[in-house]
Amino acid sequence: MTDKAAILLLSGGLDSMVAGGLACTWGFSLYALTIDYNQRHRIELQAAARVAHRLGAREHIVLPLDLTCFGGSALTDAAIDVPKAGVGAGIPLTYVPARNTIFLSLALGWAEALGARDIFIGVNALDYSGYPDCRPAFISAFEAMAGKATAAGDGGAHFRIHTPLIDMTKAQIAAEAARLGLDAGLTWSCYDPAADGTPCGVCDSCRLRAKGFAEAGLVDPLIT
């Protein structure tokens, strides 16, 4: 295990691809972790596989974890519709209770087992859906907890949660993908794809993605 191994939480969306691309440029070898949480937009799992391959991940684990048994989100409960009226104020129904905490905990477990100390997650706190677990205060608190949670931390190791996109707008993220030579057409963002596998265009995730490409003056290869 090199010191430069890192876990990448890889959803298959644009943000996690760009986070992974930046990790590569900084010299990290990637171990990609995708959680199959029985999400409504399971099509993103195919995107995750494409992106892991493109990023040259050393290993890609797709871990089944059925969060529909808890429910509480439009992404994990078929009885709750995905909101499509536009990005509003407050925390939307697509928030999955404690999702990033669960995902980072799993990444922490794999990191410790591998001997890695670095975890990348593509959260961003601008042009986002208002999820509490995408903000710097959460990431800092998780990092502090990780040091107390592990045998490695007990031995003095420090786990770093890297959030290279946290202060970027969606336009900056779209531009960063282009700069890194990463094809956004590999990724998937829509929360509620049609049966034929096309994005709905009106969920928050579609709207934020479209706004980002438009503001960056770029064309989204997924749409064209």
Add this chain to the structure above:
Amino acid sequence: MTDKAAILLLSGGLDSMVAGGLACTWGFSLYALTIDYNQRHRIELQAAARVAHRLGAREHIVLPLDLTCFGGSALTDAAIDVPKAGVGAGIPLTYVPARNTIFLSLALGWAEALGARDIFIGVNALDYSGYPDCRPAFISAFEAMAGKATAAGDGGAHFRIHTPLIDMTKAQIAAEAARLGLDAGLTWSCYDPAADGTPCGVCDSCRLRAKGFAEAGLVDPLIT
């Protein structure tokens, strides 16, 4: 959802049964969560079902989450033998990387989805196996993080991680089970049971359990 609903992390061992029993005496309705992490001692899942029934849990979720894909522990990697030479100093090979972080994160997700604010976990920091994620400093750090991680926390809610056994010896825990009228014979502790379903008697978990019953002057119904 009553204010007194609580998630109980229920392994099927003596400690989580007693933690749940105390929660009941304090007026909580229990929602029991057991993680089937493909542990070597899968027999504990049967014990978890018995204990959930005994405690009158409103619901019992057994959630599959295959941690063997990460490995790094004698409990999740068949290539690593369970130590049997006696409880030593330091963190033993049965430590599962970030296990309690992962389990508490899942409990947090279910709690938030249910509207519950209380989580019980049967960790104890005396007469234990030396796991870092059984200590007060970890629990405090997790609780601080939980407030930042969730929509509920964003709205001012405080999640409480209850660790009623954290300062008890195993003898005190065995005595507490008896005081609460909970049959320790329902539970399971051994990490490496024989094919015929009997405890090995020499893993750390068997040794600590035996020491606890002996010091409490009680007979372990599982052994007799």
